[in-house]
Amino acid sequence: MSDHSARPVGSIPPVHAGAPHRPASDPRRWWALVLLCLAQFMVILDITVVNVALPTIGSNLQLDRTSLTWVVTAYTLCFGGLLLLGGRLADTLGRRRIFLAGLGVFTVASLASGLAQTATILVAARAGQGVGAALLSPAALAIITTTFEGAERNRALGIWAAIAGAGAAIGVLAGGLLTEYASWRWVFFINLPVGILLAAAPSLVAAVRPAHRAHRLDLPGAVTGTLATAAIIYGLVSAGSDGWGATTTLLCLAAGLVLAGGFVAVERTAREPLVPLGLLARRPLLAGQLVMLASSGLLLATYFLASLYLQRLHGYSALDAGLVFLPAALATIAGSHLAAQAVGHLEPRPVAVVGFTLAAVGAMLLSRLPADPSILVDLLPGLLLATAGLGAGFVVATTTAMAHVDQAQAGVTSGLLSTGHELGASLGVAVVSTIAAASLTSDPLAGRPPVRGFDRAFLTCAVLAAVAAAAGWLLPPGRPPATDRPRFTH
Numbered sequence: 001m002s003d004h005s006a007r008p009v010g011s012i013p014p015v016h017a018g019a020p021h022r023p024a025s026d027p028r029r030w031w032a033l034v035l036l037c038l039a040q041f042m043v044i045l046d047i048t049v050v051n052v053a054l055p056t057i058g059s060n061l062q063l064d065r066t067s068l069t070w071v072v073t074a075y076t077l078c079f080g081g082l083l084l085l086g087g088r089l090a091d092t093l094g095r096r097r098i099f100l101a102g103l104g105v106f107t108v109a110s111l112a113s114g115l116a117q118t119a120t121i122l123v124a125a126r127a128g129q130g131v132g133a134a135l136l137s138p139a140a141l142a143i144i145t146t147t148f149e150g151a152e153r154n155r156a157l158g159i160w161a162a163i164a165g166a167g168a169a170i171g172v173l174a175g176g177l178l179t180e181y182a183s184w185r186w187v188f189f190i191n192l193p194v195g196i197l198l199a200a201a202p203s204l205v206a207a208v209r210p211a212h213r214a215h216r217l218d219l220p221g222a223v224t225g226t227l228a229t230a231a232i233i234y235g236l237v238s239a240g241s242d243g244w245g246a247t248t249t250l251l252c253l254a255a256g257l258v259l260a261g262g263f264v265a266v267e268r269t270a271r272e273p274l275v276p277l278g279l280l281a282r283r284p285l286l287a288g289q290l291v292m293l294a295s296s297g298l299l300l301a302t303y304f305l306a307s308l309y310l311q312r313l314h315g316y317s318a319l320d321a322g323l324v325f326l327p328a329a330l331a332t333i334a335g336s337h338l339a340a341q342a343v344g345h346l347e348p349r350p351v352a353v354v355g356f357t358l359a360a361v362g363a364m365l366l367s368r369l370p371a372d373p374s375i376l377v378d379l380l381p382g383l384l385l386a387t388a389g390l391g392a393g394f395v396v397a398t399t400t401a402m403a404h405v406d407q408a409q410a411g412v413t414s415g416l417l418s419t420g421h422e423l424g425a426s427l428g429v430a431v432v433s434t435i436a437a438a439s440l441t442s443d444p445l446a447g448r449p450p451v452r453g454f455d456r457a458f459l460t461c462a463v464l465a466a467v468a469a470a471a472g473w474l475l476p477p478g479r480p481p482a483t484d485r486p487r488f489t490h
Contacts, residue, residue: 029147033156035198036140037163039103042194043133044167045174046075046110046187047425048303050126052175052318053184057122060184067119073237074123078130079137080422081230085222087138087415088274095139095146095411100199102135107195114188141414145402151344154399158340161394162333164421165295165387168303169329173322180319221274224263229419232256236426240433275412285413287475288401291352292420294468295393297428298359298461299332302366302386304429305436305461306379309369309454324375324383331384335391342392343399352396352472356465358389363462371451382458389465400475432457 050057051072058068090098109128116122141160148156178186235252242249267273279285303325310316310324335355342351365382373379398417405413436453 032147033144033159036099036144037159038194039099039136039140039198040160041163041167042191043079043106043137044164045171046129046133046191048168048171049175049178049187049190050075052172052322053179053187056179056184061117061119061122063119067123069241070119070123071126073234074127075130075133076237076422076426077230077234078127079133080130080233080419080426081226082131082134083138083415083419083422084225084229084275084412085415086134086136087142087412087418088218088222089135090139090142090411090415091408095143098411099136099139099143102132102137102139103195103198104132105129106132106136107192107199108132110188110191110195114185137418138411138415141398141402141418142410145405145410145414146407153403154340154344157398157402158336158343158395161340161398162336162391165299165332165336165391165394166329168300169325169332169387172303172307172318172325173329176317176319176322180317218266218270218272218274220266221263221270224259224266225274228256228259228263229423230256231259233422233426236423236430240426240430243437244430244434275416276409279409279413279416282404284404284476285401285416288397288399288417289420290471291393291400291468291475292397292417293424293427294356294464295390295397296421296424297431298363298393298465298468299387299390299428300425301428301432301457301461302363302383302390303328305432305454305457306366306383308436309379309451313371313451313454314373324379327380328383328387331388332391335388336395339392339395340399343395347475348396348400349473349475351392352475353469355389355392355396356469356472359386359393360389360462360465360469362386362389363458363465367455367458367462369451369455369458386461386465393468396472396475432460435460 054068054071057063057071063071086098086102106129109125109132112125113122113129116125144156144160145153174190175187178184178190231252235249235256238246238249238252244250264277267275267277306328307321307325310321311318316324335358339351339355362382362385366379366386369378397420401417402410402413436457
């Protein structure tokens with residue numbers, strides 16, 4: 001019988017011991033990391049790879065603008081909205097079980113998306129992909145957090161962060177290649193081999209015993225939390241396309257804030273809350289969330305602006321734009337790797353400051369893009385500096401939020417962190433879309449759109465990155481401590 005009933009409502013339960021564990025030298029944990037990161041790469045890749053193929057999908061299936069929008073939005077809403085629930089289920093029902101369940105849903109939904117012949121089927125399948133991603137992503141990060149410790153955990157989380165940062169850029173390239181040389185259906189079918197490979201090797205993923213099993217699901221918390229997150233994300237998506245003053249934008253954002261207040265009220269009284277409020281008060285998690293919000297917002301805004309700059313101003317195809325983004329993906333990986341090494345020897349604060357400073361310098365260079373640039377001289381230096389710095393930001397966010405986490409709360413903590421990633425990405429694109437409107441909405445028949453909208457948007461990114469660099473000194477001091485070894489069951 002759990003002693004949960006004796007603890008205050010919303011408190012964080014302790015880690016229970018008692019299960020035998022594999023030796024820390026077991027090399028299978030690194031193979032498990034490869035598989036878990038491969039699954040996360042598949043999830044992140046699916047966001048941008050579909051965006052590139054949208055025009056071809058619309059032409060082939062004869063979709064109107066609304067249907068095309070929902071092909072993207074259905075995935076974003078289900079993924080971002082259900083992350084908290086997915087993380088909680090991982091903690092209570094078992095992380096490997098939820099990871100494999102999410103992987104199965106994602107793989108089947110990918111097959112359905114690739115076979116879709118109508119807008120209704122495609123949108124429904126994309127929603128299924130979002131549900132699967134919301135289950136597997138926080139479970140995978142929780143497994144990594146509870147499987148590794150100390151310096152190894154920093155390395156593992158650094159690799160995870162590099163995947164998150166580089167996946168969006170590689171998705172642009174993959175989308176262009178698949179659309180041009182295969183078929184738009186292959187942007188979905190490409191997930192099938194990965195899903196089958198991961199499902200065939202479940203024994204490599206440590207079955208970490210849940211430290212506390214909930215007796216009941218916090219259904220009111222799950223409903224209000226999911227609806228609040230989904231409403232805010234949809235409001236931000238609407239702001240990027242229709243403007244901040246649009247009725248849909250205002251209504252969704254207002255509804256999201258009201259629902260968020262209702263979520264907090266529900267969690268205060270729940271016996272077994274979806275998200276213990278004590279967890280939200282932890283300074284490392286709050287700091288990691290803010291760094292994640294800034295890093296994902298700035299990175300996705302940079303990719304968004306640079307992609308449209310190349311395609312709208314200079315007529316690049318999706319494939320050509322993707323090739324330009326390949327060095328940016330490598331820079332993100334390099335920045336993440338160096339940051340993971342530095343976090344192991346320094347406090348997170350200087351790493352965050354250096355990362356955001358590089359991002360500010362890179363964005364400032366991009367704010368001076370001419371109408372007729374040299375890609376190697378005018379675009380790539382700023383793009384590489386910005387993406388390398390923001391890759392470091394992802395590492396700081398992940399290691400700060402997850403390094404001190406109680407194993408019993410690893411799933412829901414990773415769900416919160418992933419929610420910050422999705423909110424940041426939506427917010428970043430919404431903000432720069434508004435600022436760059438003059439360049440994004442100009443009439444193509446009137447000639448090439450003006451460059452000033454892109455320059456102003458990049459300048460805004462530079463200012464925000466500089467503010468984030470200054471705020472980096474407010475991160476919790478000290479290196480993450482070594483933690484107790486995780487408990488395993490076979």
